[in-house]
Amino acid sequence: MNAETPIPTPLDVLIVGAGISGIGMAAHLVQKCPGRRFAIVERRARPGGTWDLFRYPGVRSDSDMFTLGYGFAPWRHDKTIVGGDMILDYLNGVVDDHALRERIRFGQTVISANWDSTAALWTVVLDDATGNRSTQTARFLFVGTGYYDYDDPYDAEIPGLDAFDGLTVHPQFWPEDLDYTGKKIVIIGSGATAATLVPAMAEKAARVTMLQRTPSWYLTRPARDKVGTWLRRLLPARLAHAISRLKNVRMQSYLFEKSRTAPGAVKGYLRKQLEDQLGSDYDREAFTPPYDPWQQRLCLIPDGDLFTALNAGKAEIVTGKIAQVDRTGLALEDGRHIDADVIVTATGLRLRLLGKIALTLDGAPIVPGEHFYYRNCMFSNVPNFAAPFGYLNASWTLRIDLVGEWLCRLLRHMDKRGVDVVTPALPADQALVEDHPFESFSSGYLQRARGLVPKSATVAPWQIGMDYTADRKAMRAAPIDDGVLRFERAPAPASPGVAAQ
Incomplete structure (x- = not known):
């Protein structure tokens, strides 16, 4: 899908990023929510995200392809610690096997996204790299832009x-x-x-x-x-x-x-x-x-x-x-x-959540560090939004599979109840003990970014887990209607010619 191809308005789901996160979420939608209308917007000219960007000699993953690969797309090679070219081929295979390429709008950078409570819609502003801007509306926004700055790596300030x-x-x-x-x-x-x-x-x-x-x-x-x-x-x-x-x-x-x-x-x-x-x-x-x-x-x-x-x-x-x-x-x-x-x-990355998107709720800035994670992907008190952060001690894809599966359960539950809006509701007077996911890691890029990611509590569901096995069990067992999520119907549009009361 090129930048000029029109896509439905509003979409059910808009996915930002065609890397591991975006491809994984899209494939889960195809398999588990086939009736959902969705599209992917990607700033680069090809899918793959990190694996399309990084082209240095020997580039490879430090995760094996059984865990870096998706659970639904078996790895079929004997070699499991592989170079970037094989990872990129694998991701392109998933894109084609699930007919995702026709749903991707390449060359589109998301500048901003605003949730309008009155319309119960996200309005996303896109830039096509030539300065032309457009907008896209969607009921649900999934940001899969990874965790580091694509434009500005960490500057170690090497003297001379x-x-x-x-x-x-x-x-x-x-x-x-x-x-x-x-x-x-x-x-x-x-x-x-x-x-x-x-x-x-x-x-x-x-x-x-x-x-x-x-x-x-x-x-x-x-x-x-x-x-x-x-x-x-x-x-x-x-x-x-x-x-x-x-x-x-x-x-x-x-x-x-x-x-x-x-x-x-x-x-x-x-x-x-x-x-x-x-x-x-x-x-x-x-x-x-x-x-x-x-x-x-x-x-x-x-x-x-x-x-x-x-x-x-x-x-x-x-x-x-x-x-x-x-x-x-x-x-x-x-x-x-x-x-x-x-x-x-090779002095490190600069961590940057949400790909520099200016995220707002009814025009007020959404600052990730002021919110708590909910079920490893949603932000407290932000409606119809998910932006997963992967594991620090295992493959990123393990988280994406869990989140994709859970979000599809959530969307199907919303269909069944006939609701349009879901918000992880955290009352202002509910005190949570913080347990920052970076606390036990001393890596410079993580410590420099402590305030950039949502907070994590010591108790579920307000935490970002670092134990895949425990997370897998918890996310599959937890009921969707858990008393924390608040479900609502979108406001009915005013009839033409009828003045608002």
């Missing part, structure tokens, strides 16, 4: 970077024509992006140096899931996918819980992996973070590819603080100098 005579690149905006063959590369950062770039760039570069201020914890696992492959050959695809997904969820949950309750044991396990990969005399200082495992997300190293590059002498890890970038490279505070032809600033 402007003085560098070589090329500076941020992974979020990787040049398609960049040839780094035979170049000296310095990658600033030690997170998942840096750990992915190092082995990929080491294949062609003269030398790759990963410059880290503090080390990260690394988890090595095979890129191929032998049990998943075996199950897929014995069982129907959906059943094999479901069993493999459950297995991996439980493995991830076990490691996360162990990291919380017995961090010393998990450190020992991860250090044993490092010793197996690098030898018993490896530099422990370079691989020992000043925090426990899972206080920041573990960096997944499929098939030990980072360590293979280090062992081959194609890459190195240097720990130190930058004093100044000069014309030829980076001067460190301890006096060392690292020569560079290309500097890659």
Whole structure:
């Protein structure tokens, strides 16, 4: 669907974003609410979201495809830790299998969205990148724009970077024509992006140096899931996918819980992996973070590819603080100098909820940080609205599947009752004890964004859970009409020629 193609007004549901969240929600609507009229608006020219944007060397997920994939769309390959190209192919397959492409309006950026209580409608203002604006109305608004700023990554304010005579690149905006063959590369950062770039760039570069201020914890696992492959050959695809997904969820949950309750044991396990990969005399200082495992997300190293590059002498890890970038490279505070032809600033993302949409309720700004989450997706006292935030300790898609399934239950319930408006009602005098979802994570991008996301309470339904298994059980068991949701009919339009009383 192009920008000029008219779509029905009002829609039942308008979905913002054609990434993992938007595609997942749309597919759930097709399967479970086939009568609903919906459309997707997407600022880019293609579906895929993050996986269409990120094109840096080696880009891949740190989640396996049994959990990064949807529960309703089985993963059919032996390799389960895969690159961005295979993830993008998978998402495009879901789009086509559910006939979603014809429902997507590409090249459309949502500028604002206002809920009009009188009409019981969202009015969404769109910009088509040439400056032309249009509006679209909808009964229900689902914002699936992810969690980070597509336009402005985090600026680590590296001193002297402007003085560098070589090329500076941020992974979020990787040049398609960049040839780094035979170049000296310095990658600033030690997170998942840096750990992915190092082995990929080491294949062609003269030398790759990963410059880290503090080390990260690394988890090595095979890129191929032998049990998943075996199950897929014995069982129907959906059943094999479901069993493999459950297995991996439980493995991830076990490691996360162990990291919380017995961090010393998990450190020992991860250090044993490092010793197996690098030898018993490896530099422990370079691989020992000043925090426990899972206080920041573990960096997944499929098939030990980072360590293979280090062992081959194609890459190195240097720990130190930058004093100044000069014309030829980076001067460190301890006096060392690292020569560079290309500097890659893998310094992190800037978290941004709702994709910079100016969200209002009857013209008054909706500030996410002033609301509580309801059932992991809706905002307290905001009608007909959902904007899910994924898991920090597991795949984002796990949340999207739960939310998509629950929202379809909600919409069917509204049809049955003949109501148009649903609001998670939180009385002003109801005191909730806050339990911020970022509290136990020390990652810089999360701490910088604590006030940008809705609050989470210690009790359901006003919380954003980080335990998929518990959330799955709770969301499926909880009644829709739980005494918290307030249901209403849309006001009847005034008859022509009849003055309002």
